[in-house]
Amino acid sequence: MAKGENIFKRKDGRWEARYIKGYELSGKIKYGFCYGKTYKEAKEKVTKAKAALLSGKPIPASNSRHRFSWFCDEWFESGRNRFKESTCVKYRTILDKHIKPRLGGCFPLGMSDALIEQFANELLFEEELAPKTVKDILVVVRSILDYTAKRFPGTFPTLNINYPKESKKEMRVLSREEQTRFSRFLLDDMDACKFGVLLALLTGIRIGELCALRWENISLKDNTIKICSTMQRLKDMNPDQESKTKIVIGSPKSDTSTRTIPISETAAELCRKMNPQSPAAFVLTGTSHYMEPRTLQYRMERYTEICGLDGVHFHTLRHTFATRCVEVGFEIKSLSEILGHANTTITLDRYVHSSMELKRDNMNKLAAVGL
Incomplete structure (x- = not known):
């Protein structure tokens, strides 16, 4: 047997030639076997078997061993x-x-x-x-x-992936009475954190955007808020660091999330009352020290518990803001841009909820036409 050949004589006197026929999905090699009365016969058979595999476009040599x-x-x-x-x-x-x-x-x-x-x-x-x-x-x-x-031109199988159907969940939205109750609580003995939560309810900004928001991003001259960063706690991928996670302040989640939001006079008046001396101060703390999203979520849990609001999370404020905007006849394209969505479909499908009050108001309109 020549070096490198997988051909040997069996105990029964026949010659056996083994070759790689393919691979199982697990990566295990699948062997093919050829037999002959002589070494030459076995080698001729295995050579033909290998040639047949090549003509049938088996796994190519380049990258074939990579899983x-x-x-x-x-x-x-x-x-x-x-x-x-x-x-x-x-x-x-x-x-x-x-x-x-x-x-x-x-x-x-x-x-x-x-x-x-x-x-x-x-x-x-x-x-x-x-x-x-x-x-x-x-x-x-x-x-x-x-x-x-791209590594296997002409040989890679065309695979179809069926994505699981997502069941559309009804998102929690504050009723008008609940929103009034919650707003009164936030206004009572209001500190920087309560103010930030109320600002989110009045603008629909995300929790990470609020945590990264500084007073220099709020213009009381133009009555606008510029959203240009977000805060996240991420896994630290540096193996040399002892901490498993870290706080990262970076650009918002998408290009459309970087936006300028016009604020109402009510929101602007609240900003004037809370505006600290340092423009670099974080809105949620009024200082140079930030409050991370996880801490704000804990605060939010305490606030809603005191107000007797069940099933309310920080993102509920965003959905509530969008719903109130629709109820007052907000133009959807403008609302989509204020929320930082890529298109109006996202706004309509995920963030616009028709409240029972709005449904009742619309049903009452039928009385005007005698229905």
């Missing part, structure tokens, strides 16, 4: 400089926690629709992840597959 986990890391590194830090953390977590443990050992050319479907079902029913979370993970898988396909 899907390798392409996951390649995809991540190729886009790392384009991703925001928060996006890097999100993608890295998805890769390490979900995609690589379940799909990382597969060879890309062995992947199929059934495999992706099984992966999605495991996330939904074994890990019990929300459909929205599973969809986010599958979107990353789709992007990696598109990246990988």
Whole structure:
């Protein structure tokens, strides 16, 4: 047997030639076998078998030994400089926690629709992840597959990914009476934090945007608020750091989230009462020290508990603001830009809720036409 050949004589006297026929999805090698009465016969048969594989376009030599986990890391590194830090953390977590443990050992050319479907079902029913979370993970898988396909021109399988249907949840919105009650509580003995929460209720800004907001971003001359940054607590990807997370103040979540919001005279008057001497002070504290989103959420829980408001989170304020705007006849395009959405569809589908009061008002209008 020549060096490097997988041809040997068996105990029964025959010659056996072994060759790599393919790979299982787990990455395990699948061997093919050829037999002959002589070494020459076995070698001729295995040579023909290998040639048949080549004509059938098997897994090509280039990158054939790399499993899907390798392409996951390649995809991540190729886009790392384009991703925001928060996006890097999100993608890295998805890769390490979900995609690589379940799909990382597969060879890309062995992947199929059934495999992706099984992966999605495991996330939904074994890990019990929300459909929205599973969809986010599958979107990353789709992007990696598109990246990988470029390495195998003409041979990579066309895979269809079915995203789980998201059930539309009815978001909690404060009724007019609840909003009045909550506003009165915030106005009573108002400090910087209560003021910030009330400002969010009057403008619909996000929790991270409020935490990063400084007084220099508020113009009482023009009665506007400029949203140009957001605050997040992110996983620290630096292995040398003892702390697992860190506070990051960066640009908002999208280009449309960077915006200038006109404020009402009521909101402007409140700003004049609270305006500190230092423009660099954070709105939520009135000092150079910030309040992070997690702390604000704790404060919000205490405020709503005192007011007897159930199921109210900080994002409820944003939904409530959008609903009140619709109730007074706000033009949807303007509302979409104030909320920082990419288009009006997002505003209508996710943030506009028709309250019972508005439904009743509209039904009463029918009386004017005798219905």
